[in-house]
Amino acid sequence: MVLRLARDNPRWGYQRIVGELKGLGMPVSPTTVRTWLRAAGLGPSGTRRGITWREFVRAHRHSLLAVDFFTVETLWLQRLYVLFFIELGSRRVHLAGCTPHPSAPWVIQRARQLTWTLADRSEPVRFLIRDRDQKFTAGFDEVFRCDGIEIVRTPFRTPQANGVAERFVRTVRSECLDWVLILNQQHLERVLEIFVTHYNKHRPHRALSFVSPEPRRSSVASAAGEVHVHRRDRLGGVIHEYVLAA
Numbered sequence: 418m419v420l421r422l423a424r425d426n427p428r429w430g431y432q433r434i435v436g437e438l439k440g441l442g443m444p445v446s447p448t449t450v451r452t453w454l455r456a457a458g459l460g461p462s463g464t465r466r467g468i469t470w471r472e473f474v475r476a477h478r479h480s481l482l483a484v485d486f487f488t489v490e491t492l493w494l495q496r497l498y499v500l501f502f503i504e505l506g507s508r509r510v511h512l513a514g515c516t517p518h519p520s521a522p523w524v525i526q527r528a529r530q531l532t533w534t535l536a537d538r539s540e541p542v543r544f545l546i547r548d549r550d551q552k553f554t555a556g557f558d559e560v561f562r563c564d565g566i567e568i569v570r571t572p573f574r575t576p577q578a579n580g581v582a583e584r585f586v587r588t589v590r591s592e593c594l595d596w597v598l599i600l601n602q603q604h605l606e607r608v609l610e611i612f613v614t615h616y617n618k619h620r621p622h623r624a625l626s627f628v629s630p631e632p633r634r635s636s637v638a639s640a641a642g643e644v645h646v647h648r649r650d651r652l653g654g655v656i657h658e659y660v661l662a663a
Contacts, residue, residue, distance in 0.1 A: 418443065419453050470578060479506035480543040482535075482566070485582040486519065486550065487589075491599045498552075499609065500527055505546075505581050508622050509630035512613045515605055521554045528560040535564070544569050546579055588616070596655045611651055619658050 418441075422434050429437075431447040431454075438445050474481065482502055489497045500513040511534065513527040535542055545561050546569045547553050558568045571578035593612045599605045621627040645662035 419445070419450055423454055474505065477544060479540055481505040481546060482542045482544070483546040483579055483582040484553070485548065485579060485586065486552065487586045489515070489594060489599055489605055491601055491605070493601075495601070497599075497602055497605055499605070500524065501582075501585070501613075502531055503582050503585055504542075504630075507630045508581070508585075508625060509617050510585060510613050512609055515602060515609070517602065519552050521552070521556060524552055524554070525556045525560060528557050532560060532564050542566050546571065546582075548576070548579060549573060585616075593652065593655060597652060608652060612656070615651055615656055615658065 418438065419434060422429065422437055426433075431450045434450050435445060435447050438450075482504055484500070484502045487499050487501075489499060491497065495517060497515050497517055498519040499515045500519065502511040502513060503509070504511075511531055513531060514523075516523055543565075544567050548571050561568060576583050589609070589612060593608065597608055599608065617630045618633060619629055621629060647660050647662050649658040649660065650656070651658065
C-alpha cells in the first residue's frame with residue numbers, strides 16, 4: 418500500500434503517506450515508509466516519477482474520449498470547421514457537425530447532443546481530452562462535467578498529446594478529402610457522413626488488430642469452390658469496400 422500511494426502521488430512526502438495510512442487504519446512510522454520506498458527505488462517527494470501520458474492513455478483508453486476541429490476549404494474558398502469526437506479505446510468516430518462559424522453556442526449544443534448518445538455505453542466515459550482552442554469554452558466543459566466526465570487539457574503546442582484525434586484527421590484527408598472537391602457545407606456533411614460510416618463499420622485499424630471500431634459479421638470463405646467477392650464503391654469510387662458474396 419505504501420508503494421501504491423507513493424506512485425499515485427509523487428508529490429506526497431513521507432509524513433503525508435503516514436497520515437493517509439493512519440486514516441486507513443494502518444499505522445506505520447515515517448522511518449519505515451522511507452525504508453520501504455528506498456528499497457523500491459522511490460525517493461522523496463518531488464523526485465518520484467508520476468504516471469506518464471502514455472501510461473495514462475493506456476490505462477484509461479476505454480473510458481477516454483477526445484475532441485478536435487479540422488478545417489476544409491470549399492471549391493469557392495469558403496472555410497468550414499468540422500467538429501468530431503473519437504473514442505480512444507474503440508477508435509469509433511462521432512461526427513458532431515460542420516459550420517463556417519463555430520460559435521460558442523453551436524459548439525455547446527453539439528456537445529450536448531453527443532452526451533445524449535454516450536448514455537448507452539456499457540463503460541461510461543470518464544475523461545475528455547481537448548486542446549486549448551478558444552472555441553472550447555467553459556460552457557463546453559460544463560456540459561461534460563455535469564455527466565461526471567473530467568476535462569483533460571493538453572499542454573500548449575503539443576498536438577501529439579491528442580495523437581489519436583490527429584491521426585484521424587490525417588486519415589480523413591489522405592483517404593477522402595484530398596480526392597474530393599467540396600462544393601459547400603451540405604456537400605461536406607454528406608461526404609463526411611459516408612466516410613465516417615466506412616471508417617467505423619468497414620475500415621480495418623492496425624491498433625485494433627485489423628478490425629473496424631464496429632465489427633461487422635464476418636463470413637468465412639469456403640475452402641472448396643470459387644470465392645466470390647463484391648466491391649462496393651463509395652463517393653464515386655474514392656473508397657472501395659470488399660465483401661464476400663452471400
